[in-house]
Amino acid sequence: MRNFVLLLFVSFFFSGSLSAQVWPGDVNNNGVVNGVDLLYLGTVYGNSGPMRAEENTDWAPQPIIEAWGSFFPNGVNHAFADCNGDGVVNDDDIDDAIKNNLGQTHAGSGLGDFSNGLPGMDVPIELSPSLSFDDGDLMLTVDLLLGNEAFEVEDFYGLALQLSYTSTFMEESSFEFELTEDSWIDGPDGENSAVLFADDEDNGKAELAITLIDPSQRRVGKGRIGQFSIVMEDIIVGLIQDTINIQIDSVTVINPEISKTAIVPDTLSLILSEDLLIISNEVSSAIQPPTLKTFPNPNQGQFWISAEEPIESIRIYNLMGQEIPFNIQQTDSTGLFIELPQAPPGTYVLTGQTAGVRFTTKVVLSQ
Numbered sequence: 001m002r003n004f005v006l007l008l009f010v011s012f013f014f015s016g017s018l019s020a021q022v023w024p025g026d027v028n029n030n031g032v033v034n035g036v037d038l039l040y041l042g043t044v045y046g047n048s049g050p051m052r053a054e055e056n057t058d059w060a061p062q063p064i065i066e067a068w069g070s071f072f073p074n075g076v077n078h079a080f081a082d083c084n085g086d087g088v089v090n091d092d093d094i095d096d097a098i099k100n101n102l103g104q105t106h107a108g109s110g111l112g113d114f115s116n117g118l119p120g121m122d123v124p125i126e127l128s129p130s131l132s133f134d135d136g137d138l139m140l141t142v143d144l145l146l147g148n149e150a151f152e153v154e155d156f157y158g159l160a161l162q163l164s165y166t167s168t169f170m171e172e173s174s175f176e177f178e179l180t181e182d183s184w185i186d187g188p189d190g191e192n193s194a195v196l197f198a199d200d201e202d203n204g205k206a207e208l209a210i211t212l213i214d215p216s217q218r219r220v221g222k223g224r225i226g227q228f229s230i231v232m233e234d235i236i237v238g239l240i241q242d243t244i245n246i247q248i249d250s251v252t253v254i255n256p257e258i259s260k261t262a263i264v265p266d267t268l269s270l271i272l273s274e275d276l277l278i279i280s281n282e283v284s285s286a287i288q289p290p291t292l293k294t295f296p297n298p299n300q301g302q303f304w305i306s307a308e309e310p311i312e313s314i315r316i317y318n319l320m321g322q323e324i325p326f327n328i329q330q331t332d333s334t335g336l337f338i339e340l341p342q343a344p345p346g347t348y349v350l351t352g353q354t355a356g357v358r359f360t361t362k363v364v365l366s367q
């Protein structure tokens with residue numbers, strides 16, 4: 001009996017002391033700093049309360065002198081969202097604490113942060129790739145699509161996900177994420193949201209979190225949120241064939257009350273062939289690439305390219321990534337007759353867009 005009383009006393013004392021110490025960045029106080037902490041912070045963005053004794057974002061327990069008057073649904077005091085202790089929840093808490101301390105752990109596992117769903121039952125997230133040239137660099141862009149015709153997100157406030165990827169062939173520090181013009185979450189200026197993207201290329205891991213910052217705003221929808229971009233290394237020119245994988249390991253969506261929506265993760269597997277073309281997208285992609293015809297192919301610098309829908313744009317590159325000037329001699333409803341007046345014999349890459357979908361194909365000029 002005595003032991004039991006002692007144990008109760010010890011456990012009460014222990015949990016009491018833990019709840020009064022903020023580990024800066026671990027907003028939900030589950031032992032790990034990750035993108036889900038940004039989602040918790042987003043639900044109380046702009047709130048204020050008593051300051052801590054010391055403004056500090058060092059990775060160490062920071063005592064709370066006076067608790068705030070409100071709590072997250074898991075019972076954690078809102079003072080934990082004021083990561084730097086200055087009495088207000090704002091961008092400084094994100095930049096100085098969550099970003100700086102991302103991946104840090106203390107007592108706890110972070111289990112339960114994510115809610116991966118089941119295919120055919122839950123809302124899917126998709127990675128949809130395309131390759132293009134930008135100032136001579138080969139760019140891999142991957143659209144991030146949340147929801148589809150069958151499964152819309154009904155109450156969106158924040159999204160967090162963790163990725164594993166093959167970092168071979170990627171230019172150092174070139175992995176980026178941005179909200180796109182057509183994003184149904186927020187515009188590229190990001191004025192209604194906070195975005196965290198962290199790339200750990202040494203370990204082939206990346207983390208993305210996006211939250212709205214005003215709980216009176218919610219989103220319902222489906223479609224493109226934003227776009228990842230990666231610059232591929234030049235070494236890829238001359239490559240016989242290799243595979244690049246990008247895999248969503250963990251994902252969740254929350255509403256302003258921190259109720260979770262299970263999301264079905266996606267894995268992208270790209271096989272790159274020696275002429276830079278994606279020849280297979282094994283797992284992902286709700287959007288089928290357009291069917292294109294080039295003829296004659298090979299040719300001597302004059303050829304038709306046609307698609308099922310009108311071709312909206314086209315650019316032509318050699319295998320060094322240099323853009324090649326061309327003339328459009330003739331057009332009909334779905335095709336263009338193209339002349340490459342100065343191009344030497346060789347293989348050329350054609351990229352463009354038809355009915356809003358990007359395409360990449362090739363044409364060979366013979367002697």
Ligand SMILES: [Ca+2]
Binds near residue numbers: 034
């Ligand atoms: Ca946490």
Ligand SMILES: [Ca+2]
Binds near residue numbers: 086092
């Ligand atoms: Ca603060």
